Amino acid sequence: MNWIEEYRVKRKSQFSTVTIFQTRDPKRLQEFVKSVSQEYAEIYGYIPWRGLMRIRVSKNAMIYEKTGGSSIFSQGARGIEAALDYMDDVFLRGQSILFVIQTHTRSDALTQALRTWMFDDDIYFRNNSICVFTENPEQVLDDETLKYAILIKIPPSTEEERRRILDEIVASFGNKFSYDEKIVKITAGMTLHELESVALESIYRYRKIDERALIKFKYDMIRKAGILDVEEPEFGFEAVGGYEILKEFIIENIINIFSAPEKAQRLGLRPPRGILFFGPPGTGKTLIARAMAKELGLPFLRLRTESIVSMWYGETEKNLARAINLAEEIAPCVVFIDEIDRFGRRGYEHETTRRVFSMLLEWLGDMRRKSIILGTTNKPQHLDDAFIRVGRFDYIIPVLLPDEAARRQILEVHTKVVRKVPMKDVDFEGIVKKTEMFNGAEIEELVLRAARNALRNGRDFVTNEDFEEALASFSINPAEREKVIEEYLSLSEIYCNDSKFLKKLSRSVISRVEALKREID
Numbered sequence: 436m437n438w439i440e441e442y443r444v445k446r447k448s449q450f451s452t453v454t455i456f457q458t459r460d461p462k463r464l465q466e467f468v469k470s471v472s473q474e475y476a477e478i479y480g481y482i483p484w485r486g487l488m489r490i491r492v493s494k495n496a497m498i499y500e501k502t503g504g505s506s507i508f509s510q511g512a513r514g515i516e517a518a519l520d521y522m523d524d525v526f527l528r529g530q531s532i533l534f535v536i537q538t539h540t541r542s543d544a545l546t547q548a549l550r551t552w553m554f555d556d557d558i559y560f561r562n563n564s565i566c567v568f569t570e571n572p573e574q575v576l577d578d579e580t581l582k583y584a585i586l587i588k589i590p591p592s593t594e595e596e597r598r599r600i601l602d603e604i605v606a607s608f609g610n611k612f613s614y615d616e617k618i619v620k621i622t623a624g625m626t627l628h629e630l631e632s633v634a635l636e637s638i639y640r641y642r643k644i645d646e647r648a649l650i651k652f653k654y655d656m657i658r659k660a661g662i663l664d665v666e667e668p669e670f671g672f673e674a675v676g677g678y679e680i681l682k683e684f685i686i687e688n689i690i691n692i693f694s695a696p697e698k699a700q701r702l703g704l705r706p707p708r709g710i711l712f713f714g715p716p717g718t719g720k721t722l723i724a725r726a727m728a729k730e731l732g733l734p735f736l737r738l739r740t741e742s743i744v745s746m747w748y749g750e751t752e753k754n755l756a757r758a759i760n761l762a763e764e765i766a767p768c769v770v771f772i773d774e775i776d777r778f779g780r781r782g783y784e785h786e787t788t789r790r791v792f793s794m795l796l797e798w799l800g801d802m803r804r805k806s807i808i809l810g811t812t813n814k815p816q817h818l819d820d821a822f823i824r825v826g827r828f829d830y831i832i833p834v835l836l837p838d839e840a841a842r843r844q845i846l847e848v849h850t851k852v853v854r855k856v857p858m859k860d861v862d863f864e865g866i867v868k869k870t871e872m873f874n875g876a877e878i879e880e881l882v883l884r885a886a887r888n889a890l891r892n893g894r895d896f897v898t899n900e901d902f903e904e905a906l907a908s909f910s911i912n913p914a915e916r917e918k919v920i921e922e923y924l925s926l927s928e929i930y931c932n933d934s935k936f937l938k939k940l941s942r943s944v945i946s947r948v949e950a951l952k953r954e955i956d
């Protein structure tokens with residue numbers, strides 16, 4: 436059902452004269468007026484800066500009339516109060532009157548008027564209708580008004596609409612340009628107005644409807660909203676050293692299913708959409724999340740936990756709601772929530788935090804959710820049970836300290852893959868042995884320190900001595916780290932929800948712990 440149809444049905448079934456349309460597209464108001472114009476005897480519009488106007492629709496064009504016999508029209512952008520007073524009279528004398536209002540700011544006068552009109556029998560039975568078009572209903576109207584009005588969310592655009600706009604643009608250039616279906620897909624979440632301006636800009640700039648330009652625009656749009664950062668990850672699993680069991684698990688259970696969803700569907704399965712990584716700091720959880728997005732070929736949206744947590748008093752929820760909408764608009768995508776325990780902390784009593792927490796929970800559990808949520812935490816034991824409950828996260832996966840093979844590969848990654856470090860006579864095996872307790876981040880740091888040593892010694896290649904010197908500069912307490920390994924191993928037994936994965940993992944970790952113990956003894 437399209438949103439205009441939805442309006443017709445709800446007008447008939449709900450006793451309310453006020454409808455709120457949520458949209459950030461200024462063209463929706465026009466589209467609405469054009470489609471319903473036959474159903475109303477008179478149409479009035481209030482648009483900021485232009486003021487109150489009579490509207491006629493003729494040959495599918497909207498005509499604004501500023502001269503309606505009253506001085507209010509000639510005064511154009513006069514305040515909304517006068518316009519509302521005027522409409523009060525219009526409603527009293529006429530029937531089948533449509534009044535459309537576009538607004539972005541809160542106004543007491545508007546709230547007052549809507550409240551009076553909303554349950555007015557007379558207005559209702561005369562088939563008069565008041566329609567407000569706004570981007571942020573919660574900001575513009577108060578809760579009470581919102582509760583009793585008809586609320587309709589207009590999608591930014593459908594594929595069909597985007598095709599139509601693109602066809603129009605192509606035709607207007609005498610069919611000199613073309614576009615393909617991929618463009619229709621990647622522009623999901625754009626309003627028609629946005630699509631039109633960015634496609635035209637791309638034509639003037641690059642002489643074509645350029646995919647890159649459209650994607651860039653879309654990402655900028657999301658960044659501007661301030662709650663999500665969009666990244667296009669540079670590296671996939673090739674930049675994650677080691678963790679073979681983990682990578683294999685992700686490929687089998689997530690990536691393969693995601694890239695061939697029909698197979699899963701035939702078995703009544705949907706691709707996994709919620710994954711939680713936990714483990715000690717610096718073990719590559721964030722890195723793995725990014726790499727996973729790259730492997731899936733999806734954009735990576737990082738929820739700016741820090742800005743969400745620091746905003747209080749209603750802002751937080753509004754912003755999170757906005758972020759959720761945006762993410763769903765551009766889905767499939769990966770939404771990354773770092774330190775998810777900041778939201779889902781057990782026993783957190785602050786009201787906003789609680790509400791944000793329940794919004795996240797609802798999103799996680801939403802059957803219709805199209806985005807993949809990846810969360811990380813160092814402290815799964817602090818998470819509220821509701822987060823952990825079955826159905827919220829498909830997989831809860833530990834990322835522990837790297838074993839010997841992983842450390843070797845992490846060294847390789849940081850000297851040969853993500854950066855190329857010229858080396859001479861470096862004893863990799865020796866370093867691997869001497870970094871028993873290091874995490875991935877520390878191994879990366881070790882490479883950087885070694886390179887700095889080489890620079891200081893006036894060389895343009897790194898030697899084994901540079902590494903030895905760097906190794907000596909780390910102070911890592913083996914006994915403490917061993918405790919960390921054991922702690923996370925037992926956390927894995929509690930929280931990891933895939934026993935096969937856990938078994939494989941434990942086997943490798945336990946043999947390592949035993950080897951370590953022998954060494955310490």
Ligand SMILES: Nc1ncnc2c1ncn2[C@@H]1O[C@H](COP(=O)(O)OP(=O)(O)OP(=O)(O)O)[C@@H](O)[C@H]1O
Nearest residue numbers: 674675676716717718719720721722845875876879
């Ligand atoms: N397995 C790995 N392979 C290659 N690099 C790694 C690996 N693990 C960690 N690193 C390096 O360490 C950096 C920090 O790791 P990352 O931020 O992913 O750790 P984390 O587990 O998310 O830590 P925290 O819990 O503190 O957020 C990475 O950007 C990467 O350069």
Ligand SMILES: [Mg+2]
Nearest residue numbers: 720721773811
């Ligand atoms: Mg991290």
